[in-house]
Each structure stands twice: as C-alpha cells, then as structure tokens.
Amino acid sequence: MSDDSATSDRAGRRDVLAEAAAELVLREGLGTMGLRGLARRLGTSDRMLIYYFGSKDTLVTGVLARIGEKLSVLLQAYSAGPPVSPGAFLSQVLMLGRDPVVMPFMRVWTDVIARAAAGEAPYDMVAKKVVADWTAWIGTRLIPDPDRPCPPAALLSIVEGVTLLEMACPGSTTEAGPWLAEALMRADGRVG
Known part of the structure; x- marks a missing residue:
C-alpha cells in the first residue's frame, strides 16, 4: 500500500x-x-x-466540528427570507429549538458553553467559535435598526438560558419562551 x-x-x-x-x-x-x-x-x-x-x-x-456542519445544513432553511425584528427572531428560534430534529444540537451547544464556562478544555476554545458563529448568524437575521440596535449576544443569551433551563427541568420553559418573545416584540413596537 x-x-x-x-x-x-x-x-x-x-x-x-x-x-x-x-x-x-x-x-x-x-x-x-x-x-x-x-x-x-x-x-x-x-x-x-x-x-x-x-x-x-x-x-x-x-x-x-462535524456537529456544527450538520447544524449549518439545518439552519440554511432558516436563513432564507427577509430579516426580522428581534422579537420575531426570538419567537422563531425558540420554536425551532423545540423541534425534535434541532433540539439535540441545542443541547450539545448549551453543554459546550457550560463546560467552557467551567474552564474545561477544549470546550473553552470551541465555545468562542460557537458564540462568534451564532452571533454572526443572528446578526444576519435581524432587521437593521440604527435607532435601537439589538446586540445578537442579547438574543443568544436568552436562547441559551431557555435551553439550559429546559435541559435541567423539561417542560419548565413552555410558557417562558412565548412570553419572552412577546415582551421583546412589545419592545420592538410590533405588538399592541
């Protein structure tokens, strides 16, 4: 050979x-x-x-990296279409996170971030890239608003928090996600 x-x-x-x-x-x-x-x-x-x-x-x-590639393929379908308000984005992503196909990816990335927060290698290095990739993707999905810009990390923080709480206590965020999304839509001025 x-x-x-x-x-x-x-x-x-x-x-x-x-x-x-x-x-x-x-x-x-x-x-x-x-x-x-x-x-x-x-x-x-x-x-x-x-x-x-x-x-x-x-x-x-x-x-x-292989898991990230698989998730990128899944997210391509959600990357099409016009940008949305932060509240609409949050609503869509929290619903997406409950999709049985996407849920395992959310659990893995939340666990990566938790391990990174504890200083565990190599998760600490992986988490930096994951957070950078997620915030960049979120930024592409938001309607630009120069008067009231929404930092993508703010939305990622909410998604990660909801995911972590759901992992720890399944079913506990059933009402929290929609409430948070509606509150953000109100802040966007899009809900009466």
Whole structure:
C-alpha cells in the first residue's frame, strides 16, 4: 500500500469515526465523549482513536466540528427570507429549538458553553467559535435598526438560558419562551 493510499484510508476511517461519534453525541450528549467508553461504543479502542485523531482534544473538536456542519445544513432553511425584528427572531428560534430534529444540537451547544464556562478544555476554545458563529448568524437575521440596535449576544443569551433551563427541568420553559418573545416584540413596537 502506498503512503498516499494509507493516508487516504486513515482520513477515511477518521471521518467514519467522527460521523459515528457525532451521531452518538447528538443522541446521548457530551457525556459520551470519555475516551474508553466512546471507543467501545464505536467498536474500536482508545488507542485507535488517538491514532486516528492524535489527541482527545482533537477528537472532541473534530466531533463538534462535524456537529456544527450538520447544524449549518439545518439552519440554511432558516436563513432564507427577509430579516426580522428581534422579537420575531426570538419567537422563531425558540420554536425551532423545540423541534425534535434541532433540539439535540441545542443541547450539545448549551453543554459546550457550560463546560467552557467551567474552564474545561477544549470546550473553552470551541465555545468562542460557537458564540462568534451564532452571533454572526443572528446578526444576519435581524432587521437593521440604527435607532435601537439589538446586540445578537442579547438574543443568544436568552436562547441559551431557555435551553439550559429546559435541559435541567423539561417542560419548565413552555410558557417562558412565548412570553419572552412577546415582551421583546412589545419592545420592538410590533405588538399592541
């Protein structure tokens, strides 16, 4: 086997493992990222995971990158159309966060941010990119209002808070999301 073929085989196997790990994390959460347990669940060994990824941190960042790619594909459908007011955006995103297809992604990113807040590597570095990407995307979805600009991080803070509370106590935010969105729409001057 040539060096190019071996490198290609290794990259292909790494991709297969990253995809399988991403699906596992989306189903069961970041708690599945323990090296030995993850390796067992993927039908390999922890040594082989290190062989394919180089380090546990590279494995984690690779799996989270794969999850981010999947979410980007999902969000493309929600990125079309005209920009909306902050209140309308919040209403749409909170409803989207309850979608069974999107909910696992929300849980993972909220867990990444919580782990980053605790200073856990490599989540601390991943969270910086996640927050930057989310706030940039939110900024593209908002109607520009030079008189009353809404910082995208304000909306992200609400979404993350609602998601975290829902993760901790399922069903507790059923009324909170619509109330917050309506309050923001009132502030936007769009609700009577």
